[in-house]
Amino acid sequence: MQLRTGELPLLRTLVQQLAGVHLDDSKGYLIESRLGPIAQRIGCANFNELYFKLRYDADPKLAQEVVDAITTHETNWFRDGAPFDAFQFKVAPESFDARGRLGTPKKLRIWSAACSTGQEPYGIAMVLCDMIPDIATWDVQILGTDISKSSLETAEKGVYSTHDVGRTQRPQAMQKYFDQTPEGARVKPAVRKLVTFRQLNLMDSLTGIGPFDIVFLRNVLIYFDQATKLKLLQRVRSTLMPHGWLFVGSTENLNDAGPEWVPQTHCRAIVYQPNLPVRV
Numbered sequence: 319m320q321l322r323t324g325e326l327p328l329l330r331t332l333v334q335q336l337a338g339v340h341l342d343d344s345k346g347y348l349i350e351s352r353l354g355p356i357a358q359r360i361g362c363a364n365f366n367e368l369y370f371k372l373r374y375d376a377d378p379k380l381a382q383e384v385v386d387a388i389t390t391h392e393t394n395w396f397r398d399g400a401p402f403d404a405f406q407f408k409v410a411p412e413s414f415d416a417r418g419r420l421g422t423p424k425k426l427r428i429w430s431a432a433c434s435t436g437q438e439p440y441g442i443a444m445v446l447c448d449m450i451p452d453i454a455t456w457d458v459q460i461l462g463t464d465i466s467k468s469s470l471e472t473a474e475k476g477v478y479s480t481h482d483v484g485r486t487q488r489p490q491a492m493q494k495y496f497d498q499t500p501e502g503a504r505v506k507p508a509v510r511k512l513v514t515f516r517q518l519n520l521m522d523s524l525t526g527i528g529p530f531d532i533v534f535l536r537n538v539l540i541y542f543d544q545a546t547k548l549k550l551l552q553r554v555r556s557t558l559m560p561h562g563w564l565f566v567g568s569t570e571n572l573n574d575a576g577p578e579w580v581p582q583t584h585c586r587a588i589v590y591q592p593n594l595p596v597r598v
């Protein structure tokens with residue numbers, strides 16, 4: 319199905335309202351390739367009809383299907399490598415130290431916002447299992463959230479194809495933390511126990527989320543326009559503890575986010591901390 323004159327702005331506004339995702343003029347092909355099949359299946363003759371169905375039929379299932387289709391869920395195990403080294407050798411140890419100073423040693427709260435199909439939060443859990451052999455006795459929780467229901471269903475199942483598990487920067491971890499089953503490679507219970515998933519649209523209120531020691535907000539900011547990105551960063555900041563850390567994707571940066579974030583380079587990855595006011 320092809321977009322007709324005037325349909326791109328309609329669908330663009332709707333997608334922005336549903337998911338915060340900004341589709342510029344060059345992204346018409348995404349609407350055609352991802353939403354066209356949905357429109358055809360439900361009997362719409364054109365995108366205008368799909369727009370009016372979404373806007374006025376109040377069909378949450380259809381809205382969810384559109385969100386799942388228009389968002390990009392590309393991810394892989396230990397994506398980009400370096401951030402997971404920085405997490406293992408700098409960010410996690412320092413976070414545990416900070417927790418010790420606060421009188422809550424062995425406690426850590428991590429948020430993988432926009433976790434897609436689960437590889438990121440499970441990867442974080444695998445690193446922690448490597449670092450702390452008796453982690454089951456520690457109070458460590460990793461929350462994975464995403465707007466996409468279908469991605470979260472895959473994440474919760476925790477079963478991946480051999481091809482998917484092969485796309486990794488840490489092959490040793492893959493051998494150690496999966497059980498082979500007829501369905502595919504299943505994340506081991508010790509890793510799964512550390513991770514919980516829940517659906518969350520990052521455009522919605524973050525009240526009740528956190529506080530976190532570490533937030534992974536990777537490869538999702540790129541889909542938002544500048545104003546949406548800056549507002550989100552402010553809200554994410556309010557979920558972080560004062561000693562907290564923020565990871566963004568390696569093609570993303572907070573250069574335009576003002577002085578609120580302090581960049582640091584560890585293990586060739588850039589990680590951010592909130593810029594705290596200096597007191598005398």
Ligand SMILES: C[S@@+](CC[C@H](N)C(=O)[O-])C[C@H]1O[C@@H](n2cnc3c(N)ncnc32)[C@H](O)[C@@H]1O
Pocket residue numbers: 337338339389390391392393394397431432433434435438463464465466469518519520521535536537538541567
């Ligand atoms: C490219 S994936 C990134 C996955 C993982 N963080 C990584 O870096 O590999 C982007 C994810 O952001 C999610 N997403 C897009 N808009 C969102 C929103 N408004 N709220 C929550 N998640 C969103 C998508 O559903 C998708 O799973």
